[in-house]
Amino acid sequence: MAYDETDELPDREKAREFYSKYELKDVLGKGISSVVRKCIEKSSGKEYAVKIVEYSGPELKESTLREIEIMKMIGGHPNIIEIHDTFESDSFVFIVMQLCPNGELFDHLTQVVCLSEKKTRFIMRNILEAVLWLHKRNIVHRDLKPENILLDKDMNVKISDFGFAVQLEDEQTLSDLCGTPGYLAPETLYCSMYDNASGYGMQVDMWACGVILFTLLSGSPPFWHRRQAIMLRMIMEGNYSFASPEWDDVSEQAKDLIRNLLIVDPAKRFTAQQALDSPFFARDAQTKPDRVFYPRKTFKVYILTVMVIQRLKTLKNKPQQIQVAELVDNPYRFKTYRKIIDSAAFTIYGHWVKKGEQQNRAALFEIEPKCDLKAMHVSRIEVN
Numbered sequence: 001m002a003y004d005e006t007d008e009l010p011d012r013e014k015a016r017e018f019y020s021k022y023e024l025k026d027v028l029g030k031g032i033s034s035v036v037r038k039c040i041e042k043s044s045g046k047e048y049a050v051k052i053v054e055y056s057g058p059e060l061k062e063s064t065l066r067e068i069e070i071m072k073m074i075g076g077h078p079n080i081i082e083i084h085d086t087f088e089s090d091s092f093v094f095i096v097m098q099l100c101p102n103g104e105l106f107d108h109l110t111q112v113v114c115l116s117e118k119k120t121r122f123i124m125r126n127i128l129e130a131v132l133w134l135h136k137r138n139i140v141h142r143d144l145k146p147e148n149i150l151l152d153k154d155m156n157v158k159i160s161d162f163g164f165a166v167q168l169e170d171e172q173t174l175s176d177l178c179g180t181p182g183y184l185a186p187e188t189l190y191c192s193m194y195d196n197a198s199g200y201g202m203q204v205d206m207w208a209c210g211v212i213l214f215t216l217l218s219g220s221p222p223f224w225h226r227r228q229a230i231m232l233r234m235i236m237e238g239n240y241s242f243a244s245p246e247w248d249d250v251s252e253q254a255k256d257l258i259r260n261l262l263i264v265d266p267a268k269r270f271t272a273q274q275a276l277d278s279p280f281f282a283r284d285a286q287t288k289p290d291r292v293f294y295p296r297k298t299f300k301v302y303i304l305t306v307m308v309i310q311r312l313k314t315l316k317n318k319p320q321q322i323q324v325a326e327l328v329d330n331p332y333r334f335k336t337y338r339k340i341i342d343s344a345a346f347t348i349y350g351h352w353v354k355k356g357e358q359q360n361r362a363a364l365f366e367i368e369p370k371c372d373l374k375a376m377h378v379s380r381i382e383v384n
Contacts, residue, residue: 018087018094022050033060038099048084051095064093067162070139071095074162079130081150081160097160101153106146113339114219114246117254124213125281126157131209132272135202138168144208145183146215173199181228182221183208186236186264203266209275210261217254218246222262238264245338253280 025038025047034053041048055061071083085096102108105123109115115123127149134141142164150158164178177184177192185207187200214222222240225231234240240262242255257280260270270278 015087015089015092015094018050021085022048022096024050039096047099048096049099051097053093053095055091055093061093063163067165068093068095070162070165070167073167074134074137074139077130077133079126079157079159080133081158098152098158100150100158100160102151102155104147105149105151105157108151109146109216109219111343113343115216117217117251120213120216120254121281123157123216124209125276127159127209127212128272128275130157130159131205132276134165135205135272138202139165140168140174140202141165141205141208142174143179143183144205144212145180146212147180149212168201173201175199179204179208181231182223183211184232184235185266186238187266189232189236200266203269203271206261206269206272206275207266209272210258213254213261214240214258217250220246222258236264238262251280253278256280 021043022039022041025040027035027037028049029036033056034051036049036051039048039050040046053060053064055064068083068086071081074080075082081100082098083095084098085094087094087096127144131141131144141159141162143161144159148159148161150160152158166174168174175191175197177188179188185200185204187197188204191197191200211222223231223234225234242250247255257270257275257278260278261275263269275281
């Protein structure tokens with residue numbers, strides 16, 4: 001059932017308790033059988049997000065109740081979305097959750113294209129600490145991706161959407177196919193293709209973390225092809241590369257962590273704790289040894305530092321020397337133009353369209369634009 005922003009939710013009598021405590025506001029997102037809206041708690045005035053799920057069948061009801069149970073089990077971690085309240089009627093369930101006003105990590109990434117190593121380190125540390133929290137409780141998320149990672153008002157990471165999450169028992173393995181194609185681990189695909197596959201476990205989350213890390217640093221996913229069959233084969237073979245120019249300035253520690261996460265054999269893949277202990281994150285924890293303080297030398301260092309900073313400030317205002325022939329031949333090799341091209345592609349299509357060094361022209365024509373640029377241009381002219 002689809003909802004409009006002005007829709008009144010049915011089943012109001014049976015959900016009277018929810019409406020007596022909360023006031024519904026704007027629609028934040030929609031799904032096939034659910035809608036997420038902002039709401040305000042009347043007693044405190046605090047803002048929350050409420051996920052309203054319509055039960056279209058017993059399977060959806062069972063999975064929704066399992067999601068609520070898991071969210072209650074994992075509460076208390078700063079990087080996992082907090083569940084505040086729940087209300088259940090015969091045909092609907094209302095899940096009141098923490099509000100993340102900065103939206104999805106994916107939307108943030110479409111604006112900036114890619115992140116610096118410092119920002120990536122901050123985000124990935126939060127994600128991995130949350131995954132470690134889940135795995136210690138034998139819970140596998142199974143659908144980690146930038147769309148399911150929210151950002152609160154302080155840009156802190158909050159993992160959300162536990163609809164596919166499962167708590168494993170002892171040596172239990174899973175075999176059902178679920179998740180998002182570009183983030184599926186090879187063992188998940190093997191289970192869907194071969195009857196004798198051994199199943200998969202929590203390591204599928206670590207593969208997804210590797211895909212996210214790769215995407216944050218480069219602005220494109222490691223496995224993508226306009227033909228999904230080829231993309232799935234790339235995943236099963238672990239076929240990806242650190243192509244130039246995106247990876248020219250990325251450290252070897254970051255690449256090494258990706259190599260240890262995107263390993264086809266799950267037994268050799270890094271765990272969440274091993275990933276957190278990798279040199280990529282150790283750079284934040286480096287401490288300087290105690291040294292003898294020399295005032296005169298320290299003053300000289302300060303003076304030289306100020307001079308260098310002033311020189312750099314004037315240097316950054318000088319545009320990069322670009323030959324016209326080089327720009328016409330391959331504008332994508334220049335970082336500034338590369339970010340402009342990628343930002344424009346995201347704005348128009350809202351989809352990954354880049355593969356390696358070049359924009360994938362076939363993908364540009366196969367994907368429908370998510371916004372009408374012509375209409376936007378006309379409206380701007382009318383306003384002016």
